[in-house]
Amino acid sequence: MKTQQRPRNYAQQQYDRYCNLAKDSLGNGDRIAYEYYMQHAEHFLRVMNHQQRQSKQSVPVPPPPPIIPDALMNAEL
DSSP states (O other), X not given: OOOXXXXXXXXXXXXXXXXXXXXXXXXXXXXXXXXXXXXXXXXXXHHHHHHHHHHTOOOOOOOOOOOOXXXXXXXXX
């Protein structure tokens, strides 16, 4: 049985997708959705780091998104 291969940049696309969804959620004041999407983004960041170690390429992996500002963390919803 042949396994299905993902496109080479799949992890990067998904990382960007979930970071954007997290940013949008935070902009809407939904911290729960923000954390949910960030967990997915962090998974794909780990996948990219693993792929980079396996291929031993020096392609930089984007840093994780910034931490939620204290003003937003303490804001009442």
